[in-house]
Amino acid sequence: MAAPRKPQVKKLKFELTRSAVAGIGVIVFCLFLWMFLLGVWAGQSLLLPSYEKKTFVANEEGITLGPLVIKAEKKATKKPE
Secondary structure (H helix, E strand, C coil), rough: CCCCCCCCCCCCCCCCCCHHHHHHHHHHHHHHHHHHHHHHHHHHHHCCCCCCCCCCCCCCCCCCCCCCCCCCCCCCCCCCC
16 A cells, blocks of 8 residues: 655745845845934933923012023134234
């Protein structure tokens, strides 16, 4: 008596040209770059402290000053003579 044959399994085969492999590589690189930039953007917003509006109260009651703002000014430079 002969042994029963096993059904042959069809194998999946991909055939790509060099330009197709290069195109897929470019697409994958762009996806990784996009995910990296998105992660950096999200990380910066998570790491920076949230802005809280602070007001300062003067010595006299009932007077409220706005937020303290310090402005940087350019130093005057001497002109060469």
